Amino acid sequence: MTAFRALLRRELRLALRGGGDMLTLVLFFVIVGAIVPFAVGPDQELLARIAPGIVWIAAFLAMLLGLDRLFRPDHEDGTMILLRQAELPLSAIVAAKLIVHWLVTALPLIVASPLLAVLLAMEGDALWRTICSLLLGTPALAAFGALGAAVTVSIRRGALISPILLAPLSIPVLIFGTGAVSVGQSGAAMLFLAALSLMAVALAPFAAALAISSAED
Numbered sequence: 001m002t003a004f005r006a007l008l009r010r011e012l013r014l015a016l017r018g019g020g021d022m023l024t025l026v027l028f029f030v031i032v033g034a035i036v037p038f039a040v041g042p043d044q045e046l047l048a049r050i051a052p053g054i055v056w057i058a059a060f061l062a063m064l065l066g067l068d069r070l071f072r073p074d075h076e077d078g079t080m081i082l083l084r085q086a087e088l089p090l091s092a093i094v095a096a097k098l099i100v101h102w103l104v105t106a107l108p109l110i111v112a113s114p115l116l117a118v119l120l121a122m123e124g125d126a127l128w129r130t131i132c133s134l135l136l137g138t139p140a141l142a143a144f145g146a147l148g149a150a151v152t153v154s155i156r157r158g159a160l161i162s163p164i165l166l167a168p169l170s171i172p173v174l175i176f177g178t179g180a181v182s183v184g185q186s187g188a189a190m191l192f193l194a195a196l197s198l199m200a201v202a203l204a205p206f207a208a209a210l211a212i213s214s215a216e217d
Contacts, residue, residue: 052126132190
């Protein structure tokens with residue numbers, strides 16, 4: 001457990017060292033939502049109706065930006081080989097990276113979502129349900145992203161391929177995420193989101209570790 005905590009601190013320190021990357025993710029998230037009113041017009045009722053879907057799409061696209069830095073730097077400089085010799089299993093190392101990935105990508109987007117809600121004329125109740133749905137659903141997006149990054153870590157243009165692999169896996173999360181904001185479907189959709197995240201977070205470290213082992217070998 002001490003080794004796992006030390007690895008978490010290392011990964012978090014490395015992630016926070018590039019503070020501009022986190023700001024870029026948040027700005028991209030807000031800009032994607034901010035340009036939508038210019039495309040659909042100033043109808044506030046229409047914006048409020050489609051706002052949950054816009055927030056989820058913006059979050060999905062923003063989280064794609066950080067995928068290439070999840071495993072590739074350690075793979076290219078040889079750190080991953082050293083980590084594989086540690087007392088921690090590779091799946092635990094992947095889990096630590098996954099936790100930090102969610103903290104530095106998804107959590108800032110959730111914090112910034114009220115700003116996007118104001119731009120999209122979202123009501124207070126809808127905003128609260130959207131934040132809850134993001135808290136429940138973004139761990140699944142992060143887990144799927146880790147799996148995609150692990151599969152493509154040894155591929156030269158892996159940053160272009162991993163979003164293609166990630167998109168089909170993320171469709172159920174986006175569907176239930178937008179459905180969770182609807183008053184009539186909120187409870188069931190939230191439960192499905194929680195189930196998807198639990199399943200993805202539980203299985204992704206082992207699948208990603210297998211993919212990394214195959215790439216390293």
